[in-house]
Amino acid sequence: xxxxxxxxxxxxxxxRFSELRLNGISRAYGAxxxxxPLDLTIRGGEFIALLGPSGCGKTTALNSIAGLLPxxxxxxxxxxxxxxxxxxxxxxxxxxFQNYALFPHLTVRRNVAFGLRMRKVPKAELERRVHxxxxxxxxxxxxxxxxxQLSGGQQQRVAIARAIVLEPPLVLMDEPLSNLDAALRxxxxxxxxxxxxxxxxxxxxxxxxxxxxxxxxxxxVVLNAGHVAQVGTPAELYxxxxxxxxxxxxxxxxxxxxxxxxxxxxVATVVGEGVKLVGTVAGPVTEDADVQVAIRPEDLxxxxxxxxxxxxxxxxxVEYHGxxxxxxxxxxxxxxxxxxxxxxxxxxxxxxxxxxPRRALVFPMEGEPT
Amino acid sequence: xxARALRMRPGTWLVWALVVFFMVNVLGxxxxxxxxxxxxxxxxxxxxxxxxxxxxxxxxxxxxxxxxMTVTFQVTLLVxxxxxxxxxxxxxxxxxxxxxxxxxxxxxxxLPILVPPIAYGIPLATMLYKVHLAGSFTGVVAANxxxxxxxxxxxxxxxxxxxxxxxxxxxxxxGAPTRSVLGRIIAPLLLPGMLAAGILVLxxxxxxxxxxxxxxxxxxxxxxxxxxxxxxxxxxxSSQNIDAMAVIYTxxxxxxxxxxxxxxxPTQLVARSRD
Amino acid sequence: MxxxxxxxxxxxxxxxxxxxxxxxxxxxxILPGVIAIAALFCYPFIYGLGLSFQPAKxxxxxxxxxxxxxxxxxxxxxxxxxxxxxxALINVGLSVPISYxxxxxxxxxxxxxxxxxxxxxxGTVLTAEGILEYFGPVGWFNLTLQKxxxxxxxxxxxxxxxxxxxxxxxxxxxxxFAFLLTHSYLSGIHxxxxxxxxxxxxxxxxxFRHVTFPLLLPGLLTTFCLTFVLGFSVFPSAIMVGDPDGKTHVISxxxxxxxxxxxxxxxxxxxxxxxxxxxxxxxxxxxGIRALRFKGERIFYTxxxxxxx
Numbered sequence: 001x002x003x004x005x006x007x008x009x010x011x012x013x014x015x016r017f018s019e020l021r022l023n024g025i026s027r028a029y030g031a032x033x034x035x036x037p038l039d040l041t042i043r044g045g046e047f048i049a050l051l052g053p054s055g056c057g058k059t060t061a062l063n064s065i066a067g068l069l070p071x072x073x074x075x076x077x078x079x080x081x082x083x084x085x086x087x088x089x090x091x092x093x094x095x096x097f098q099n100y101a102l103f104p105h106l107t108v109r110r111n112v113a114f115g116l117r118m119r120k121v122p123k124a125e126l127e128r129r130v131h132x133x134x135x136x137x138x139x140x141x142x143x144x145x146x147x148x149q150l151s152g153g154q155q156q157r158v159a160i161a162r163a164i165v166l167e168p169p170l171v172l173m174d175e176p177l178s179n180l181d182a183a184l185r186x187x188x189x190x191x192x193x194x195x196x197x198x199x200x201x202x203x204x205x206x207x208x209x210x211x212x213x214x215x216x217x218x219x220x221v222v223l224n225a226g227h228v229a230q231v232g233t234p235a236e237l238y239x240x241x242x243x244x245x246x247x248x249x250x251x252x253x254x255x256x257x258x259x260x261x262x263x264x265x266x267v268a269t270v271v272g273e274g275v276k277l278v279g280t281v282a283g284p285v286t287e288d289a290d291v292q293v294a295i296r297p298e299d300l301x302x303x304x305x306x307x308x309x310x311x312x313x314x315x316x317x318v319e320y321h322g323x324x325x326x327x328x329x330x331x332x333x334x335x336x337x338x339x340x341x342x343x344x345x346x347x348x349x350x351x352x353x354x355x356x357p358r359r360a361l362v363f364p365m366e367g368e369p370t
Numbered sequence: 371x372x373a374r375a376l377r378m379r380p381g382t383w384l385v386w387a388l389v390v391f392f393m394v395n396v397l398g399x400x401x402x403x404x405x406x407x408x409x410x411x412x413x414x415x416x417x418x419x420x421x422x423x424x425x426x427x428x429x430x431x432x433x434x435x436x437x438x439m440t441v442t443f444q445v446t447l448l449v450x451x452x453x454x455x456x457x458x459x460x461x462x463x464x465x466x467x468x469x470x471x472x473x474x475x476x477x478x479x480x481l482p483i484l485v486p487p488i489a490y491g492i493p494l495a496t497m498l499y500k501v502h503l504a505g506s507f508t509g510v511v512a513a514n515x516x517x518x519x520x521x522x523x524x525x526x527x528x529x530x531x532x533x534x535x536x537x538x539x540x541x542x543x544x545g546a547p548t549r550s551v552l553g554r555i556i557a558p559l560l561l562p563g564m565l566a567a568g569i570l571v572l573x574x575x576x577x578x579x580x581x582x583x584x585x586x587x588x589x590x591x592x593x594x595x596x597x598x599x600x601x602x603x604x605x606x607x608s609s610q611n612i613d614a615m616a617v618i619y620t621x622x623x624x625x626x627x628x629x630x631x632x633x634x635x636p637t638q639l640v641a642r643s644r645d
Numbered sequence: 646m647x648x649x650x651x652x653x654x655x656x657x658x659x660x661x662x663x664x665x666x667x668x669x670x671x672x673x674x675i676l677p678g679v680i681a682i683a684a685l686f687c688y689p690f691i692y693g694l695g696l697s698f699q700p701a702k703x704x705x706x707x708x709x710x711x712x713x714x715x716x717x718x719x720x721x722x723x724x725x726x727x728x729x730x731x732x733a734l735i736n737v738g739l740s741v742p743i744s745y746x747x748x749x750x751x752x753x754x755x756x757x758x759x760x761x762x763x764x765x766x767x768g769t770v771l772t773a774e775g776i777l778e779y780f781g782p783v784g785w786f787n788l789t790l791q792k793x794x795x796x797x798x799x800x801x802x803x804x805x806x807x808x809x810x811x812x813x814x815x816x817x818x819x820x821x822f823a824f825l826l827t828h829s830y831l832s833g834i835h836x837x838x839x840x841x842x843x844x845x846x847x848x849x850x851x852x853f854r855h856v857t858f859p860l861l862l863p864g865l866l867t868t869f870c871l872t873f874v875l876g877f878s879v880f881p882s883a884i885m886v887g888d889p890d891g892k893t894h895v896i897s898x899x900x901x902x903x904x905x906x907x908x909x910x911x912x913x914x915x916x917x918x919x920x921x922x923x924x925x926x927x928x929x930x931x932x933g934i935r936a937l938r939f940k941g942e943r944i945f946y947t948x949x950x951x952x953x954x
Contacts (some may be wrong), residue, residue, distance in 0.1 A: 373938050380743070381746070381759070382746055383748075384742075385743050385746040388739065388743060389743060389757075392820065393760065395779070395786070395817070396764050396817060398765070398775075398779045398785050398786065399772060399775030399776055399778075399780075399817065399952070400767070400771075400775055401779075401780045401785075402772035402775055402784060402785060403771070403774055403778060405773045406778055415783075415788075416717060416785065416788060434842070438718070453953065455677075455679055456677045456678040456681050459674035459675070459677070460674060460678035460679070461676045462671070462674055463672055463673075463674040463675045464675065465794070466671060467668075467669070467671055467672060469666060469668050469672060470666060470668075475660055475675060475679060478679065478682055478683070478687070479678070479682065481686065482682065482686050484871075484874070484923070485877070485921065486673045486874055486875070486877070486878030488878045488880050488897045488900070488901075488917070488920070489878065489917050489920055489921045490686060490689065490690055490917075492693065492900050492901065492904050492905075492914060492916075492917040493689040493690050493692060493693025493694075493696075493914050494685065494686075494689040494693075495904065495905065496689070496693055496696065496904060496913065497688070497689040497692050497693070497916060499910075501721060510914075512685055513685070515681060515685060516682065516685045516686050519678055519681055519682060520682065552803040577766060577767070577768040579768060579769065579770055579880075579881055580878075580880055580881075583881075585906065593768050594768060594771075597770055597771070597774070598770050598881055598884075599887055601770075601773075601774055601777075602884055602885060612741070612774070613774070613778075616771055616774050616775075619771060620767060620771055623766060623767055623768075623771075624763075627762075627763070627766055628911075631658050631759060635755070635758075636755070636758040636761070636762040636825070637757045637758065637762075637825050637829060
């Protein structure tokens with residue numbers, strides 16, 4: 001590894017900002033709003049993930065911050081200085097594109113050196129920095145190759161190297177792992193995490209994969225059709241999602257639409273179509289209103305002999321996962337539920353299911369965001 | 371990037387100015403011809419001294435345009451039909467099979483598109499004279515096939531390559547004999563491509579000058595060749611009649627263009643094989 | 646094993662072996678097209694080549710030496726090049742900034758492309774006819790010049806029956822062609838490449854110089870070749886708006902006159918061969934530059950420009 005005093009990380013403290021403020025940034029195309037006003041303060045060194053399905057506005061937000069799309073409203077301030085009026089080449093942010101966008105006519109070395117050349121960095125320093133970064137991503141022996149001669153994972157690493165060699169105050173990543181196969185994705189995820197830990201570069205990471213977001217980010221921003229659904233640490237979103245939409249994203253695969261019959265301060269009783277259970281109130285819920293109840297598959301358990309069951313279901317598909325079974329079951333009213341259980345279950349089995357009240361979250365019905 | 375596009379920089383102004391200048395001059399070129407064809411006499415000034423449509427009827431008789439138009443459409447449609455008949459099966463085979471010598475065949479088909487018509491037209495005309503086909507309707511059709519068949523091949527081959535070969539395999543698995551596979555599965559899928567290729571050949575043959583000029587006789591001239599002959603023959607032919615003929619040619623061509631553009635995009639009319 | 650089975654086995658193997666190499670009955674479909682092209686293109690060309698070596702007098706190379714010894718016919722080479730090269734340079738040169746500004750979609754783009762296709766489709770004959778009127782001594786162009794005071798009244802600029810008329814004709818029909826080709830090459834360069842360059846700090850000129858232009862150059866060289874061929878084979882406009890017996894006596898006119906007016910077929914074919922050879926020379930030169938290598942590596946990148954590399 002390179003000498004600590006020489007390492008890019010040492011030079012970085014000078015580059016790091018203390019905060020990047022997004023003030024109500026928004027982007028609309030005529031009548032259609034791709035991103036509703038978004039407020040977010042990013043602290044230097046943070047790893048922030050923008051999470052959501054396609055079309056939720058996360059890529060629009062990223063491109064607006066990069067300067068590749070103009071804002072139709074709002075402003076961006078870096079340590080108090082407005083930067084949203086600057087073109088992308090003046091903002092100095094590094095960006096990793098989804099399809100890598102490597103310059104096909106330049107070698108790996110020249111691709112990585114491109115940004116430094118644009119800044120007219122002196123030759124000796126340029127070579128030193130490029131060499132250090134290529135070693136960091138373990139591509140030194142491929143430095144003279146053209147991107148077309150590299151594998152997907154190698155191209156990915158070149159794209160990352162090209163972005164971070166500039167030691168930018170902010171690194172933007174647009175679903176960088178989505179074009180890789182599963183095994184490679186896990187390796188590259190570890191790589192990104194390692195680079196972030198070593199350099200501490202502030203990173204804004206866009207993805208639709210909640211597992212990726214949870215494992216990489218310090219904070220997550222969940223987006224839904226251009227609106228912010230929730231902002232928080234992975235633990236906050238995992239334990240206390242604020243809406244059924246966020247819950248669904250965080251792995252609460254069972255979202256049941258039921259009616260609340262009795263609502264207390266902490267708990268509520270919900271019934272509907274052969275289901276009766278008690279859950280924890282997680283949002284403004286009123287009596288006799290329709291609600292959405294979110295339950296994780298691992299929290300939906302098969303009731304012990306003689307114990308009261310919340311509802312009954314017939315197992316349809318059973319997948320063997322080694323230490324447990326993943327079961328898709330149909331309730332009497334045709335609702336599909338997912339559960340994980342160590343008990344041996346066979347298709348066609350009649351199951352009596354129950355759930356701990358603390359593990360069932362009750363949310364008000366969500367209308368479609370405008 | 372978009373923000374910059376909203377503010378027009380001097381570079382953008384210059385580019386648009388050039389484009390507009392070009393368009394204005396092209397319009398002027400075409401417009402002069404059109405205006406003159408409707409004019410009584412036009413010796414100087416911005417417009418003719420008077421207007422009439424008699425130039426058109428005069429041109430029709432003087433240049434025997436009825437016969438010329440008939441010949442033009444006969445030649446054009448025949449060339450379209452034959453080049454499709456020859457080119458589509460060839461492009462099917464080229465799209466579906468890789469065989470030794472394929473590159474040679476592709477080269478054979480690209481040469482008539484790349485080599486300018488004058489260069490091979492003169493030897494071709496020479497040969498047609500020797501076999502006594504020069505100046506005949508057959509000779510003109512044969513000459514125009516040379517660039518058209520490769521054009522069909524180069525238009526259709528990528529089109530067929532896009533059709534999943536597994537469709538044919540699935541048909542065979544369902545028990546269809548070859549002629550059914552070709553007739554019921556392939557042919558309907560090919561029709562849009564054939565239509566596009568046919569229209570492109572139509573437009574190009576209608577405007578093809580050099581080949582027809584070199585091989586046509588007095589009764590087998592297409593409209594564009596007649597136009598050229600009239601414009602360059604010595605004589606006291608009034609130029610307004612020639613311009614009327616030119617307008618008839620332009621009008622027909624524009625009609626064909628409008629029809630063509632419903633099925634193909636503008637670039638296809640022009641693109642030759644690249645790389 | 647019976648004798649029948651043993652003799653059957655090798656026959657089957659041959660058909661399968663051929664099929665594996667792609668040879669089967671389907672290839673018969675190619676035959677009609679190949680025969681047509683061979684008969685109508687290859688054979689006449691070879692026949693013409695052979696004929697060019699059988700002139701009435703002068704021996705095998707009689708026709709060729711006659712061409713080069715006569716200053717009138719030899720002069721066609723210079724005259725043709727002096728039209729083809731400038732027109733190709735102008736057409737390709739102008740197409741670069743214009744298609745660069747027009748990359749990406751905007752309202753009315755298809756209309757613009759359609760308008761640009763019109764001159765090409767109408768063809769050189771109509772363009773030439775129009776140029777005679779429009780650029781003529783009493784045409785609108787000269788009238789405008791006089792009105793703007795750029796030219797004295799009664800002293801119109803002489804543009805027709807001259808080199809300039811033919812050059813204009815080549816630009817009017819050649820520029821849209823070069824533009825459409827350049828435009829499609831430009832569109833093949835993935836837009837993310839320029840965006841990436843921008844995030845790396847490259848301004849618009851740097852993006853063009855370091856990313857777009859190197860990726861465009863091989864396509865430009867090809868476009869130049871095709872546009873050059875169009876100009877080198879100029880024929881009807883050189884007669885209609887040019888000075889066919891003088892300044893614009895281009896090589897195609899010379900070949901035509903020899904073959905179909907003087908009925909000197911060997912000479913005409915020889916002239917056509919010379920014309921083809923000269924074109925191939927230029928194309929070979931340009932394509933050779935395109936494929937140049939320096940220390941074993943290609944100088945110009947000619948691979949995919951889709952973005953991933």
